[in-house]
């Protein structure tokens with residue numbers, strides 16, 4: 001098939017629909033075959049093929065981009081995670097704004113104790129409840145879950161039986177605390193798996209607040225689109241499952257210990273309800289139709305290695321992960337500028353006139369050089 005007809009066959013708009021994603025992958029492999037055919041191609045053909053290849057690749061990226069993420073009206077959950085400071089909150093908040101502006105009612109949830117979601121939106125979102133984000137045409141809600149408060153709750157609960165009741169109350173399981181006392185619940189809390197407080201905060205946020213929010217009548221139809229779970233990924237999903245198993249053993253033990261007299265039905269129902277909600281969250285995390293985890297990193301080798309490990313552990317937990325955001329990349333013009341700058345710095349020692357001079361480097365400053373403070377700062381940088 002002549003390359004030009006292949007080119008005409010596939011217009012950019014055709015590639016846009018996600019159903020063409022598979023076709024564009026076929027096209028890419030076909031192009032690879034053409035680029036490295038048995039018989040040599042002319043220089044012109046090779047250039048044209050590479051042009052087509054970059055066109056198809058770009059179109060493929062577009063196809064797997066926001067249009068695909070925001071297609072349809074089904075409820076979707078996007079979880080953004082990565083190491084500290086890479087831009088998870090900014091990426092999550094910007095994606096939430098984009099979803100809302102595309103007409104999808106959206107909730108963005110953060111478990112970052114530093115309240116960086118409030119910083120991102122430049123609005124006080126603390127308080128632990130859902131807050132409507134100001135300045136938006138369409139509806140965007142934000143929820144800052146505070147693991148610190150969760151940590152305080154469970155810390156107080158793990159000091160003596162009495163506060164176990166308080167802890168269980170906070171889980172809406174107060175009626176169960178008395179019966180669980182015989183199981184020394186405090187010991188269960190004394191040896192929490194690492195990441196217990198994040199997992200627990202997520203569980204409470206997702207299970208006790210956000211899921212109820214999403215399911216409650218006044219918000220029906222709202223789409224829970226976006227959950228940013230900063231650092232949650234450091235406490236991998238398996239620790240959350242350990243928490244779930246601990247509840248399972250507590251329930252089993254409850255049945256044996258309390259075999260003598262039937263436990264109060266509503267107490268075990270509450271524990272059962274919590275377990276069902278935890279199972280719902282676990283299934284939600286694994287449902288590739290509705291949920292997707294997006295890894296956020298910065299362009300460093302260490303961040304790459306950490307993100308690769310994170311991806312491996314998510315895939316091992318059968319958690320859908322398809323996108324990687326490399327954040328804070330230098331814009332292309334800065335890279336070109338740097339290449340020119342390095343070329344010039346290499347030329348100076350080879351220049352017959354300039355090579356004799358002492359070289360002083362004065363770096364571009366990110367502030368206007370005006371006024372004594374700026375001049376003092378520049379003097380310290382340049383005239384050393």
Ligand SMILES: Nc1ncnc2c1ncn2[C@@H]1O[C@H](COP(=O)(O)OP(=O)(O)OP(=O)(O)O)[C@@H](O)[C@H]1O
Nearest residue numbers: 083084085086087088089090091112116230327328
């Ligand atoms: N692409 C970007 N360009 C410029 N600044 C950015 C970019 N992405 C993030 N930032 C800035 O970097 C800082 C950290 O971003 P952000 O809070 O989103 O990261 P984070 O991963 O959520 O951090 P933490 O792990 O501390 O919660 C913020 O001041 C934010 O404004």
